[in-house]
Amino acid sequence: MSEASPPAAPPPASSKARVFARRLISTLALWAFVAAAIILGRGALFFVLLGSLGIAGVREFSHMDPTLPKPWRLGLLGVTSAWFAVTFTICQTTGQPWAPEVDLAFIAAIVLASFLPTLFRPLEGRATLWAILFTIGGFLYVPWLSSFMTRVLYLPGVEPDGWLRGLPYLVFLIAATKFTDCGAYLMGSLIGKNKMIPHISPGKTWEGMIGAALGALGAGLGVYFGWQSRMPLLTPLSASVLCLILAAVCVVGDLAESVIKRCLEVKDSGKFLPGIGGSLDLIDSLLFTAPIFYFYLRHVSDHSL
Numbered sequence: 001m002s003e004a005s006p007p008a009a010p011p012p013a014s015s016k017a018r019v020f021a022r023r024l025i026s027t028l029a030l031w032a033f034v035a036a037a038i039i040l041g042r043g044a045l046f047f048v049l050l051g052s053l054g055i056a057g058v059r060e061f062s063h064m065d066p067t068l069p070k071p072w073r074l075g076l077l078g079v080t081s082a083w084f085a086v087t088f089t090i091c092q093t094t095g096q097p098w099a100p101e102v103d104l105a106f107i108a109a110i111v112l113a114s115f116l117p118t119l120f121r122p123l124e125g126r127a128t129l130w131a132i133l134f135t136i137g138g139f140l141y142v143p144w145l146s147s148f149m150t151r152v153l154y155l156p157g158v159e160p161d162g163w164l165r166g167l168p169y170l171v172f173l174i175a176a177t178k179f180t181d182c183g184a185y186l187m188g189s190l191i192g193k194n195k196m197i198p199h200i201s202p203g204k205t206w207e208g209m210i211g212a213a214l215g216a217l218g219a220g221l222g223v224y225f226g227w228q229s230r231m232p233l234l235t236p237l238s239a240s241v242l243c244l245i246l247a248a249v250c251v252v253g254d255l256a257e258s259v260i261k262r263c264l265e266v267k268d269s270g271k272f273l274p275g276i277g278g279s280l281d282l283i284d285s286l287l288f289t290a291p292i293f294y295f296y297l298r299h300v301s302d303h304s305l
Contacts, residue, residue, distance in 0.1 A: 057279040057283055076110070083106050118132070152166055155301065169293075173289060178219075191207045217247075221236075250288065
């Protein structure tokens with residue numbers, strides 16, 4: 001009897017330096033698009049960027065559970081596409097970032113859309129109930145939360161020439177959030193030893209939180225002092241405090257997606273961004289930081305009138 005051949009050795013894992021390089025390249029590619037939108041200073045390009053990321057994120061979210069029936073997946077994508085088109089059109093035509101009746105109308109629409117497939121197919125107990133709740137939760141988690149980036153963009157209004165006054169604030173938000181990710185990964189890779197929440201994300205360390213705070217402060221304050229004259233709703237102190245708050249919220253947002261991925265037993269939401277994953281992996285932290293930042297700006301703007 002011949003001896004059993006030893007199992008093949010697993011392929012070597014990418015080094016941390018290589019993973020960081022891939023993340024950096026993907027992040028720079030995103031910033032190249034953002035830079036183009038900044039240079040043009042118009043809403044349409046931001047709508048393409050934010051809308052595409054949001055719709056792609058919803059598509060990835062719906063495919064994270066391969067058991068989700070197609071009618072619910074298509075319904076979520078359809079309502080999401082209509083949501084981005086309607087909310088952006090309202091912002092672009094009125095210059096107003098918030099329309100509560102539209103939010104309520106679309107929440108009602110996604111609830112209705114999530115129950116419609118049950119009228120045309122056999123009920124499958126908890127599986128059908130899961131599809132309904134997964135669809136409603138998916139809409140609130142991705143497109144509704146991501147829309148706060150558009151709201152930040154339009155909150156201060158539009159110049160007569162069409163330039164968006166909220167542009168510096170949106171760039172501040174993106175910079176502070178995404179450099180939190182980069183700072184946490186870099187510091188955690190260099191000196192990280194004490195695990196933060198290993199049952200959710202084994203790679204996150206408390207030392208990485210130092211890098212997260214430094215990354216948010218460096219990037220956020222860099223944007224603020226570069227555009228200080230165009231950001232009257234912030235002061236050096238409030239900008240610094242906001243950077244630290246956004247860094248903490250960013251980590252929570254990243255962990256939230258990790259919870260979803262662990263529960264659904266998937267590694268990444270997608271694969272088109274090397275070192276990062278998919279669109280949802282890219283915007284997961286922004287889904288949590290954008291609402292916090294928007295409501296702060298709204299509070300300040302209301303009290304400055």
